[in-house]
Amino acid sequence: GEDVEQSLFLSVREGDSSVINCTYTDSSSTYLYWYKQEPGAGLQLLTYIFSNMDMKQDQRLTVLLNKKDKHLSLRIADTQTGDSAIYFCAENEGYSTLTFGKGTMLLVSP
């Protein structure tokens, strides 16, 4: 079945850039998403990218997609303490359900 892999933990200093990486196996993935989960809360969609795109930028967020290597990354510029959360990479084929990675815990220290 489909599989989505992420590193489990990332620690950065406030003001630095954070890069969270994700790999997936499903070659028919149509959309790839980044969700943010704060403690005890549901998931908030941060951004998504369509599979025919290489890059998408949205304010401090930059998503890079290497479809050949099935590699997705999320870069957060000028990381703030409020960015501390768990970040989930997910993929689907549009109307199917999402397959999630295990999440990367981002810890931002002052």
Added chain:
Amino acid sequence: GAVVSQHPSRVICKSGTSVKIECRSLDFQATTMFWYRQFPKKSLMLMATSNEGSKATYEQGVEKDKFLINHASLTLSTLTVTSAHPEDSSFYICSARGSGGSANTGELFFGEGSRLTVL
């Protein structure tokens, strides 16, 4: 963005009782809702897919008689954990897919989650 609300956010119950969790789409009609279960430090596990007006489709290994799902309207789906046991303690999250733009992107909107603790 679209809002999905879950209630209750926290519930504690005794073993053997049943608990109902509601998931509502507040500002859009959700033809499809998904129920997930999240274990500590784990990713989300899809439990079932719920389509309005029809029976839910359960994932392999999920007991449909234990986790009853009802999607009676386009804005409400409920998950009832019947005869709850301590091992059912978990964080349950619902999500909904709306119409229009979000249906085209496949984007899901998530509820805030419901923390169930079975004593």
